[in-house]
Structures are given as C-alpha cells and as structure tokens.
Amino acid sequence: MHEYFVTQQLIKIAEDELKEIKPKRVLSIKVIVGELSGIIDESLKFYFDVLTKGTILEGSKLEIEQKKALLFCNACHEYFERTKDFLCPKCKALGKLTQYGKEFYIESIEVDDGDEN
Amino acid sequence: MKIKVIKDILQKNEFSADSIRELAKENRWFLINVMGSPGAGKTSFIRTMINAFKDKFNIAVIEGDVASTIDAEEISKLGVKVLQINTGGACHLVADSINEAILNLNPGKNTIIFIENIGNLICPSSFDLGENMRVVISSAAEGDDKPYKYPIMFESSDVVVLSKIDVAEVIGFDMERYIKGLKAIKGDNLNLFKVSFKTSEGLNELEDYFSKLFSSYFNHK
Ligand SMILES: [Zn+2]
Numbered sequence: 001m002h003e004y005f006v007t008q009q010l011i012k013i014a015e016d017e018l019k020e021i022k023p024k025r026v027l028s029i030k031v032i033v034g035e036l037s038g039i040i041d042e043s044l045k046f047y048f049d050v051l052t053k054g055t056i057l058e059g060s061k062l063e064i065e066q067k068k069a070l071l072f073c074n075a076c077h078e079y080f081e082r083t084k085d086f087l088c089p090k091c092k093a094l095g096k097l098t099q100y101g102k103e104f105y106i107e108s109i110e111v112d113d114g115d116e117n
Numbered sequence: 118m119k120i121k122v123i124k125d126i127l128q129k130n131e132f133s134a135d136s137i138r139e140l141a142k143e144n145r146w147f148l149i150n151v152m153g154s155p156g157a158g159k160t161s162f163i164r165t166m167i168n169a170f171k172d173k174f175n176i177a178v179i180e181g182d183v184a185s186t187i188d189a190e191e192i193s194k195l196g197v198k199v200l201q202i203n204t205g206g207a208c209h210l211v212a213d214s215i216n217e218a219i220l221n222l223n224p225g226k227n228t229i230i231f232i233e234n235i236g237n238l239i240c241p242s243s244f245d246l247g248e249n250m251r252v253v254i255s256s257a258a259e260g261d262d263k264p265y266k267y268p269i270m271f272e273s274s275d276v277v278v279l280s281k282i283d284v285a286e287v288i289g290f291d292m293e294r295y296i297k298g299l300k301a302i303k304g305d306n307l308n309l310f311k312v313s314f315k316t317s318e319g320l321n322e323l324e325d326y327f328s329k330l331f332s333s334y335f336n337h338k
Contacts, residue, residue: 095301
C-alpha cells in the first residue's frame with residue numbers, strides 16, 4: 001500500500017514537468033529506487049498502470065533502475081555491498097550506512113514531442 | 118526527447134511536513150513520532166509517558182491504525198485528548214493526515230503530541246510528519262537482527278527503546294549483536310533505552326530522559 005501514495009506523487013511530479021512541453025506522447029519515465037528505500041518495484045509498476053489511466057502518462061513505460069545499498073568500511077575506507085551483519089567482506093570490520101541505497105527519485109522522462117529531428 | 122528531472126518523489130509530503138513544523142513552532146508543540154512493529158509496545162510507551170507527565174504537561178495523542186480504534190479507546194481512558202486516524206489499509210501515516218488530525222484535535226498551546234504510527238519497520242521511516250523527534254520501539258521478542266534488516270528505521274530515529282527485555286534471555290536475544298548493529302547505523306548518536314513495560318525495568322531512565330527534554334523545551338522561549 002506504501003506504493004499507492006508514492007505512485008500518486010510520482011505521477012503528479014511528472015505531470016508538472018510536462019505541463020509546459022505538452023508532448024504528443026510520453027514514452028517512458030525512469031525512476032531510481034534504492035534497495036533501502038522500502039519501495040517494491042512490482043507494486044510501483046502495478047499502481048503506475050492503474051493510476052496513469054486517463055492522464056498524459058497513460059501507456060508510457062515505467063523503467064525502474066535499482067541501486068544497491070553500499071556500506072562504508074571504517075578500516076579499509078572502501079564501499080562494499082550490504083552484508084548480513086554489516087561486516088566488510090575484506091577485513092571483517094563493521095561498516096556504516098551511506099546515502100547509497102536510499103535513492104527514490106525520477107531521473108528522466110522520455111517524450112515524443114512530434115519533432116522529426 | 119529526454120527530459121532530465123531528478124526530483125524526489127516524496128517532496129509533496131515534505132511540503133506538508135514543513136507546514137506542520139511551522140504550526141508546531143508557533144504553538145510550541147512537541148511532536149513525537151512513535152514507530153515500531155505491531156506489538157512492540159508503542160501504545161505501552163505512550164501510556165507510560167502519559168502517566169509520567171500528564172500532571173506536568175499538556176499531552177495529546179494521534180493514534181494511527183489500519184482499521185481499529187482499540188488503542189485510541191485505551192488511551193482516552195487516561196484523560197488526554199486522543200484522535201484516531203484510520204488509514205484504511207495504508208502502511209504508514211503521511212503529513213497531510215497529521216495536518217488534518219491536528220486541526221480536529223485542537224491541542225492548544227504548549228502540548229506534547231504523541232503520534233502512534235502504523236506498525237511496521239519499513240514504510241513509516243520514509244515519511245516526514247513534521248515531528249520534533251522520532252522514537253522507535255523495538256522489542257527483544259522480535260530478535261536481535263532488526264537493525265541489520267531495517268537499518269533506515271533505526272537510522273531515522275532519535276531514540277531507540279528496546280522493550281520486552283524481560284524475555285530477552287529466554288529467547289536467546291544477543292544483546293551484543295543488537296547493539297553492534299545499532300552502532301554501525303547510529304555511530305556515537307545512539308540513544309538506547311532497555312526497558313520492560315511489564316516489569317517496569319528501565320523505565321526510570323527513560324522517564325528521566327524525557328523529563329529533562331520536555332522541561333528544557335517548554336521552559337525555553
Ligand atoms: Zn574493510
């Protein structure tokens with residue numbers, strides 16, 4: 001149910017962006033979703049198809065790019081992908097959370113604006 | 118043609134949360150967003166706080182629930198203003214619903230407002246409610262792996278209350294592992310209280326902390 005609300009927001013933002021441009025057709029919307037954002041891709045897609053009906057986005061494709069969560073090792077000063085106990089695979093030191101993995105934003109919108117070029 | 122956007126999808130909620138922050142500042146409200154799994158002890162925490170502070174401060178409660186009004190009824194018996202929000206299935210509260218609830222609740226100036234969020238460790242952490250503070254209630258009964266599984270919930274919280282410590286030993290709760298996970302997430306900012314709402318263990322420390330916090334907030338201009 002989380003995704004119902006966020007999909008509404010997503011559609012509103014896209015509609016605002018497209019107000020000036022008034023494209024013939026919206027081809028796709030690309031969304032970046034971090035592993036720790038709590039967003040389930042399948043739910044997002046489901047609501048996107050349902051909630052875009054009757055909007056300028058109807059029939060467009062929702063592209064989701066997933067981002068892995070990265071932790072930062074205090075000992076080796078390197079990023080590593082989240083492990084079960086947050087331990088660095090190289091030196092077994094405890095890692096800490098970073099901004100990587102929390103992403104949730106619209107990256108771009110692709111439209112057909114009727115321009116042959 | 119490709120249009121670059123890069124816009125946070127939760128921005129509308131952020132606007133609404135900002136308006137709550139403004140109202141709170143004007144009216145000197147202190148909003149506490151209480152999060153945690155179902156059964157972790159969110160209502161017990163709020164009940165404990167009400168009993169400890171209702172004679173000293175104005176307190177009001179916004180009860181979020183998927184459908185029932187059981188918690189709201191229980192809290193209203195304690196003699197504080199309560200407003201129930203039923204989300205009709207949604208897994209978290211949003212700032213818009215808090216804005217509306219506060220209007221209906223009419224808490225008056227200088228009030229501590231507890232918001233009991235919906236019971237889960239994922240969704241509520243993403244939604245700013247314009248609160249002054251976030252508290253996560255995490256029970257020993259749920260296991261010591263919670264910080265590793267739901268790091269954002271713990272990262273976004275100012276206070277972690279580990280409840281049901283009376284059962285920790287029986288179920289083999291590994292305190293060291295739990296705290297290690299929290300430290301990885303919170304660093305030196307870890308504000309952990311280990312309590313049992315059943316045996317009252319640890320409640321003095323918890324009440325002490327909030328007593329100081331409320332006193333300094335409401336005595337300051
Ligand atoms: Zn390392």
